[in-house]
Amino acid sequence: MFCAIDLRSSMSSGVRESFCLALHLLLSGLPSYTDWRLSHFEEVQMKKNKVIDSAGFRRTVNRLAHEVVERNKGTENVAVVGIRTRGEFLAQRIAKKIEEIEGKAIQVGTLDITLYRDDLRGRLDQPHLKSTEILFDVTGKVIVLVDDVLFTGRTIRAALNALTDLGRPALIELLVLIDRGHRELPIKADFVGKSIPTSLKEEIKVLMSETDGEDCVFLNHIDDQSSGNRVEGGTAR
Amino acid sequence: MKLSSRHLLGLEGMSKEELSLILDTAVSFREILDRPIKKVPPLQGKTVVNLFFESSTRTRISFELAERRLSADVVSFTTAASSVSKGETLKDTARNIEAMKIDMVVIRHAAPGSAHFLSRVVAANVINAGDGAHEHPTQGLLDMYTLREKFGSLEGLRVCIVGDILHSRVARSNIYGLSTMGAQVSVCGPETLIPREIEKLGLTVYHRLEDVIPHVDALNVLRIQLERQKSGFFPSLREYHRYFGVTKEKVDRASIPIIIMHPGPINRDVELSADLADSDHSVILQQVTNGVAIRMAVLYLLGTSN
Numbered sequence: 300m301f302c303a304i305d306l307r308s309s310m311s312s313g314v315r316e317s318f319c320l321a322l323h324l325l326l327s328g329l330p331s332y333t334d335w336r337l338s339h340f341e342e343v344q345m346k347k348n349k350v351i352d353s354a355g356f357r358r359t360v361n362r363l364a365h366e367v368v369e370r371n372k373g374t375e376n377v378a379v380v381g382i383r384t385r386g387e388f389l390a391q392r393i394a395k396k397i398e399e400i401e402g403k404a405i406q407v408g409t410l411d412i413t414l415y416r417d418d419l420r421g422r423l424d425q426p427h428l429k430s431t432e433i434l435f436d437v438t439g440k441v442i443v444l445v446d447d448v449l450f451t452g453r454t455i456r457a458a459l460n461a462l463t464d465l466g467r468p469a470l471i472e473l474l475v476l477i478d479r480g481h482r483e484l485p486i487k488a489d490f491v492g493k494s495i496p497t498s499l500k501e502e503i504k505v506l507m508s509e510t511d512g513e514d515c516v517f518l519n520h521i522d523d524q525s526s527g528n529r530v531e532g533g534t535a536r
Numbered sequence: 537m538k539l540s541s542r543h544l545l546g547l548e549g550m551s552k553e554e555l556s557l558i559l560d561t562a563v564s565f566r567e568i569l570d571r572p573i574k575k576v577p578p579l580q581g582k583t584v585v586n587l588f589f590e591s592s593t594r595t596r597i598s599f600e601l602a603e604r605r606l607s608a609d610v611v612s613f614t615t616a617a618s619s620v621s622k623g624e625t626l627k628d629t630a631r632n633i634e635a636m637k638i639d640m641v642v643i644r645h646a647a648p649g650s651a652h653f654l655s656r657v658v659a660a661n662v663i664n665a666g667d668g669a670h671e672h673p674t675q676g677l678l679d680m681y682t683l684r685e686k687f688g689s690l691e692g693l694r695v696c697i698v699g700d701i702l703h704s705r706v707a708r709s710n711i712y713g714l715s716t717m718g719a720q721v722s723v724c725g726p727e728t729l730i731p732r733e734i735e736k737l738g739l740t741v742y743h744r745l746e747d748v749i750p751h752v753d754a755l756n757v758l759r760i761q762l763e764r765q766k767s768g769f770f771p772s773l774r775e776y777h778r779y780f781g782v783t784k785e786k787v788d789r790a791s792i793p794i795i796i797m798h799p800g801p802i803n804r805d806v807e808l809s810a811d812l813a814d815s816d817h818s819v820i821l822q823q824v825t826n827g828v829a830i831r832m833a834v835l836y837l838l839g840t841s842n
Contacts, residue, residue, distance in 0.1 A: 411564065413578075414576040414577060414578045414836075415576070415577060415578075419578055419840050420840055424538070425537070425538040425837070425840060425841050427537065428560075428561050428564045428836070429564060430563060430564045430567050431564075431567060431568075432567075460577070464571075464573050464575070464576070465571060465572075465573070466572065466573075
């Protein structure tokens with residue numbers, strides 16, 4: 300079934316739907332499919348699943364900060380840039396920890412990628428444009444780009460374009476708290492807090508005390524009636 | 537949050553939320569203007585036509601820069617080199633240009649209401665860059681942006697518009713916009729250049745600069761349109777300068793430092809003395825810079841909404 304999910308992510312939605320339907324029909328007779336459906340059922344019941352709590356969150360951030368220092372052999376010429384909104388706060392946490400480890404200040408910036416999104420015109424709700432706040436020259440620097448969740452890779456693509464429009468960094472490294480898979484672009488993170496294989500019917504929700512009052516990560520099942528019916532339909536046949 | 541209209545025709549009737557959205561969005565674009573690479577991609581593939589039926593340097597260059605910095609394709613048009621001189625109507629000109637598949641039109645025209653008219657005959661987004669003595673919304677917005685940048689908020693800010701209110705589209709856009717944002721707006725000028733019953737818009741009217749200077753935070757000094765000087769609205773430029781010319785001497789009498797704005801082009805030593813225009817009171821060049829950011833914000837908000 301995991302193989303099926305991987306295939307689905309690389310296809311357009313129309314093809315994906317018909318492929319899924321065929322897959323359901325194909326697999327509905329196999330025992331393994333029944334097993335998968337059972338576990339899937341449990342997941343639906345659970346709905347909200349805390350995968351990282353606040354203590355785990357703190358440890359993960361600490362480890363990521365150590366990894367950044369280790370990989371770059373210190374913090375010489377290194378700057379941390381977070382992608383709005385939660386990447387911004389995560390970047391500040393990472394930077395603070397790095398400062399503790401190395402005992403010297405590190406530059407932090409915030410990137411707003413709204414203008415670089417590839418879905419800017421297709422959306423009905425207009426995303427609110429905020430400012431990019433990078434008060435240092437990125438040219439020649441090692442930039443650690445920080446975001447909360449790595450999913451399709453489209454946000455990172457936009458961020459790379461936004462960042463290279465500000466100058467020519469010597470190196471860009473990517474740090475994410477959660478890698479949930481389903482890439483639609485050839486992008487890979489250098490530092491990963493936790494890799495959580497997900498289905499497309501799940502969502503990863505990162506909460507941070509700056510915006511949400513607590514630090515934790517949830518794996519939620521999206522209650523999508525139409526896709527639920529599709530599974531049921533497959534069973535009926 | 538998005539703008540309720542597909543066009544920007546005037547500031548009259550726009551809500552406080554909409555005006556704030558434009559001003560807030562412009563803050564982000566203002567930052568882009570300080571970057572080494574002053575270009576972002578949101579209007580990639582969009583075509584904008586600048587229709588300037590009236591002469592303009594600042595506004596046209598400002599719009600063109602704003603469009604290019606948003607990566608739009610830009611076509612600019614001035615009356616002298618066009619079919620308008622062969623007698624083509626505005627509607628025909630616009631519809632012909634639209635037939636070439638364009639997305640947005642920026643129009644400046646001597647006839648009040650021309651932008652409204654255009655928005656009814658073409659499918660593209662229309663932005664008013666000044667229609668006769670009616671409105672000049674982007675100028676009003678950039679004046680508001682500059683004041684907000686200087687004072688932090690427009691709420692309760694005391695702004696006086698000085699000069700030829702009668703013929704000024706800048707004055708109208710400022711009055712509508714600033715009033716909506718909660719500023720206290722007044723006007724000052726000779727009786728012949730103040731429209732009758734303008735106080736019904738909720739303004740205080742002054743006829744002596746000395747009366748208003750102690751009660752304001754900012755003066756928006758309008759250009760005396762020299763081409764109208766012979767039509768008898770005031771006796772002479774020298775007399776106008778003596779009574780309504782804003783000078784350093786008059787402004788220095790105020791207890792607080794007053795901010796001086798001017799939409800340009802300045803007639804030095806007519807409506808505004810040269811020493812004041814170049815002093816620390818003046819934010820005239822900031823206005824010009826902010827104008828690009830405001831126009832980028834308007835183009836972005838209209839060009840990316842569906």
